[in-house]
Amino acid sequence: xxxxxxxxxxxxxxxxxxxxxxxxxxxxxxxxxxxxxxxxxxxxxxxxxxxxxxxxxxxxxxxxxxxxxxxxxxxxxxxxxxxxxxxxxxxxxxxxxxxxxxxxxxxxxxxxxxxxxxxxxxxxxxxxxxxxxxxxxxxxxxxxxxxxxxxxxxxxxxxxxxxxxxxxxxxxxxxxxxxxxxxxxxxxxxxxxxxxxxxxxxxxxxxxxxxxxxxxxxxxxxxxxxxxxxxxxxxxxxxxxxxxxxxxxxxxxxxxxxxxxxxxxxxxxxxxxxxxxxxxxxxxxxxxxxxxxxxxxxxxxxxxxxxxxxxxxxxxxxxxxxxxxxxxxxxxxxxxxxxxxxxxxxxxxxxxxxxxxxxxxxxxxxxxxxxxxxxxxxxxxxxxxxxxxxxxxxxxxxxxxxxxxxxxxxxxxxxxxxxxxxxxxxxxxxxxxxxxxxxxxxxxxxxxxxxxxxxxxxxxxxxxxxxxxxxxxxxxxxxxxxxxxxxxxxxxxxxxxxxxxxxxxxxxxxxxxxxxxxxxxxxxxxxxxxxxxxxx
Numbered sequence: 001x002x003x004x005x006x007x008x009x010x011x012x013x014x015x016x017x018x019x020x021x022x023x024x025x026x027x028x029x030x031x032x033x034x035x036x037x038x039x040x041x042x043x044x045x046x047x048x049x050x051x052x053x054x055x056x057x058x059x060x061x062x063x064x065x066x067x068x069x070x071x072x073x074x075x076x077x078x079x080x081x082x083x084x085x086x087x088x089x090x091x092x093x094x095x096x097x098x099x100x101x102x103x104x105x106x107x108x109x110x111x112x113x114x115x116x117x118x119x120x121x122x123x124x125x126x127x128x129x130x131x132x133x134x135x136x137x138x139x140x141x142x143x144x145x146x147x148x149x150x151x152x153x154x155x156x157x158x159x160x161x162x163x164x165x166x167x168x169x170x171x172x173x174x175x176x177x178x179x180x181x182x183x184x185x186x187x188x189x190x191x192x193x194x195x196x197x198x199x200x201x202x203x204x205x206x207x208x209x210x211x212x213x214x215x216x217x218x219x220x221x222x223x224x225x226x227x228x229x230x231x232x233x234x235x236x237x238x239x240x241x242x243x244x245x246x247x248x249x250x251x252x253x254x255x256x257x258x259x260x261x262x263x264x265x266x267x268x269x270x271x272x273x274x275x276x277x278x279x280x281x282x283x284x285x286x287x288x289x290x291x292x293x294x295x296x297x298x299x300x301x302x303x304x305x306x307x308x309x310x311x312x313x314x315x316x317x318x319x320x321x322x323x324x325x326x327x328x329x330x331x332x333x334x335x336x337x338x339x340x341x342x343x344x345x346x347x348x349x350x351x352x353x354x355x356x357x358x359x360x361x362x363x364x365x366x367x368x369x370x371x372x373x374x375x376x377x378x379x380x381x382x383x384x385x386x387x388x389x390x391x392x393x394x395x396x397x398x399x400x401x402x403x404x405x406x407x408x409x410x411x412x413x414x415x416x417x418x419x420x421x422x423x424x425x426x427x428x429x430x431x432x433x434x435x436x437x438x439x440x441x442x443x444x445x446x447x448x449x450x451x452x453x454x455x456x457x458x459x460x461x462x463x464x465x466x467x468x469x470x471x472x473x474x475x476x477x478x479x480x481x482x483x484x485x486x487x488x489x490x491x492x493x494x495x496x497x498x499x500x501x502x503x504x505x506x507x508x509x510x511x512x513x514x515x516x517x518x519x520x521x522x523x524x525x526x527x528x529x530x531x532x533x534x535x536x
Contacts, residue, residue, distance in 0.1 A: 007199040008079035011239035028247045046077035048165035049158030060106040063087040066249030070135040082169030087226040094121025101126035113138045173197035191383035201377040202329040203240035205350035215242040220266035232329040233270040254282035265291035272299040289314040301414040304341035305440035343411040351375040371402040422451035443473035448514045463492035
């Protein structure tokens, strides 16, 4: 018989039982502060309130809210009650949101004011929803038969409920706990189904053995709770050891995060390469990160130049890693005292990595291959996506869809998504390598490299660049910059400047939208053939 295990009890109740209920668990942007004892009480009351909505084991609850106490305690309450928490991106349109809510079969949606319009539209496409729980008093239109309950009323009813409604569900390692929808860099978003045990496993691997997190740490994550990287940073890792998390509900900007860092003095900071570039381009004071002992990055490869510039200005190391929604968090990473800039580091203890060619055979060191990972935190599969599950979840192995190369001494370097590589002049070109060279230029904030057919129908690399407003740079200068640091065939044949690069809600670049940007620029400007004089 399976052993009883509930992630909420492990993350919260365990610390109260050990006499650490007085320690601060959560500090929110609203000013709300919860100790572990107060968090345990709120979670139990919320779980009872959700059960009072006629929810049963494995029913799904969708969260469309900013990172605050309601979302934080609500997710944990789902774990406690044996329900499935489904936090989704707050950057989706109403139609996109409706597709996910309908796909999940959720019966309850939790929403706060900024996202009420999207939820109103989404509910028209989600017939299984019976109740909308609102964070605060807000007006929201719902279809006939759907009830609206303020979270405060839910909490009050749960607090007055009999003990059995507040009780911990007898879940096991293999019980559903959390569904996370992929960010949709390609195709329709898919719900990766995670067990209760997976939450403990990522804490015991990356959290413990890479971050070295302790109860004295304070965590602040730019990445939000609605995706795997963020929920690990802001919830799983700090709660696993009885530490403190700082929640930021608003969309982060360098200025707002700089203020929170100075006010809250976190010791662990989590971002994505785009945000680190934004911090470097901002006027955030250089001593803002004085309290931070370590920063982490994921979502996209962290260029070596960006790491070095951040370290030089703010005095903090960044450990870059790769994770996935399907593995719940990071499985290859640099680590404190073992950082090789420009690489993703080495496998996190507890995970095995394999690089394979197109027919599934291992590739030697120094040769590119598709990245496969094996680890116990792997999702059970995609909800209602049989073909996609069979393509990605291959026995004990997960096909990540990324192309990597391994050095002789065991460090892994990302070459990009497997379908993003460019064959220029018969030789493969990694967009990540060219992008890393571009951002080494002090006038370049971000860059995306794609393959575009030339006048002869042959793919050539072109770059879409976000340049510094204070240090202008020309296209010819950047092409020459690449030629000076790379083999000539890798240099972009063209540079297009844009105000910002399109990204998913999780901060990942959307290359298909970059291609759309380039196509739009082609319509308004001369053709590639007449604009490639610098690098033919």
